[in-house]
Amino acid sequence: MKITFKLLIACLLISTVSCKKNKLREVVEVPLPNNESKLTIGQPDDYKANEGAFDLYKLPYKFDDLAPHIDAMTMEMHYSKHYLSYTNNLNRILKGTDKEALPIEDILKKLDLSNTELRNNAGGYYNHTFFWEIMGPKAGGKPKDTLASTINRDFGSFEGFKKRFSDEATSQFGSGWAWLVVDKTGTLQVTSTPNQDNPLMPRQTISGTPILAIDVWEHAYYLSYQYKRKDYINAFFNVINWRKVEEKYKATLN
Numbered sequence: 001m002k003i004t005f006k007l008l009i010a011c012l013l014i015s016t017v018s019c020k021k022n023k024l025r026e027v028v029e030v031p032l033p034n035n036e037s038k039l040t041i042g043q044p045d046d047y048k049a050n051e052g053a054f055d056l057y058k059l060p061y062k063f064d065d066l067a068p069h070i071d072a073m074t075m076e077m078h079y080s081k082h083y084l085s086y087t088n089n090l091n092r093i094l095k096g097t098d099k100e101a102l103p104i105e106d107i108l109k110k111l112d113l114s115n116t117e118l119r120n121n122a123g124g125y126y127n128h129t130f131f132w133e134i135m136g137p138k139a140g141g142k143p144k145d146t147l148a149s150t151i152n153r154d155f156g157s158f159e160g161f162k163k164r165f166s167d168e169a170t171s172q173f174g175s176g177w178a179w180l181v182v183d184k185t186g187t188l189q190v191t192s193t194p195n196q197d198n199p200l201m202p203r204q205t206i207s208g209t210p211i212l213a214i215d216v217w218e219h220a221y222y223l224s225y226q227y228k229r230k231d232y233i234n235a236f237f238n239v240i241n242w243r244k245v246e247e248k249y250k251a252t253l254n
Contacts, residue, residue, distance in 0.1 A: 047080045051125040052091020053100045056084060057129045065137035069235040074223045079132070082219055086196075093118050096220055104129075106123030108200040123196030124159045131215050134239035134248070140244040143242040147249045162237065164190045165212075169233045175217040180245075181208030211248040212240065 006168035042060040082099045094100045100105055104126045113119055136215070142158050143151060155161035159181075169178035172192040179191050183206065191199060191206035199208050214236050221232035 012128075041076050042080070044079060047084055047236070049084060049087040050091055052088075054087055054090055054125060056087055057132050059132055061137050066135060066239045068156060069238045070135075070221075073225045074219075074221065078128075078215075078220060079224075082124075083128040083132075083216075086121050086128060089117075089121040092127045093121060105200060108198065109202070111201050118198050119201070123198055124242065124247065126200070127196055127198055127215070130210060130213050133239055134212055134244050135237070136241045136244070137146050139241045140238040141242065143246060145246065146253075147242070147246045150188055150249070161190075163186075165214075166230070166233050169214050169216050170194045170230050174218050177216060177222050178214050179208075179210050180212035181206065181210050182249065184210040186252075209248075209252050211252070 041063050044056075047056060049055050056079075062072075063075040063079070066075060094107075103124065105120050107118075108126060109120060109159060111122065142148065144168045148158070151158055155164060165178060165180060168190045169192065171177060172194070174194065175196040176192055177198065179193065179194075179199055181189055181191060183189050189206050189208060191204070191208075193199065193201075193204065197204070197211055198213075199206060214233065214235075216229060221229065225232040225235075
């Protein structure tokens with residue numbers, strides 16, 4: 001138990017330093033139980049965003065449903081601290097502005113990248129909402145039907161895609177994300193973004209509509225995997241909800 005708490009503290013310290021460097025607003029304080037108390041995990045429905053244009057994505061699974069690939073404590077901290085913080089900050093920033101009624105995708109596509117506070121929090125809200133959507137319990141495996149055919153077309157095989165995506169996520173320096181996107185020609189491409197940027201924002205190396213993403217900020221995996229990001233990335237393939245990814249892909253064809 002002491003080792004677990006030391007790892008948690010190390011994780012929070014690393015997240016705090018990273019946030020300061022990138023001027024991101026994140027809630028990273030997590031109360032630790034004393035020796036006499038038990039560590040309890042709450043439920044997703046226990047948490048609600050402050051009033052505003054955007055609310056938390058309602059998880060269709062519990063915090064412990066993705067274990068052992070993603071542990072319950074990481075899920076709760078990620079959802080109820082980091083994600084909730086981005087959501088509340090975004091609602092505060094947008095309140096009373098003409099952007100308040102816009103879909104989050106439109107806010108991102110029209111974003112002034114010099115507006116760091118909006119960039120970080122709008123990105124943080126969209127990226128995490130997307131991340132929760134494309135995961136699920138009893139998932140994994142391989143895509144089927146149209147998406148499987150397109151992956152074979154653009155990457156040679158599913159294994160070719162998996163290696164390309166894993167390499168991109170592994171090589172993303174520092175905090176960030178790796179993405180599978182559909183570009184304007186309809187081609188699938190893999191890319192990565194730093195911090196809370198995403199391929200919908202202006203002036204990205206590769207722009208497109210995301211259909212799959214992995215969070216490679218340390219708070220997403222450090223409690224279970226410590227510095228072994230590659231192990232976390234390998235485990236992530238066991239929780240990908242390919243049915244949801246396929247839905248997102250088909251939506252780009254309309």
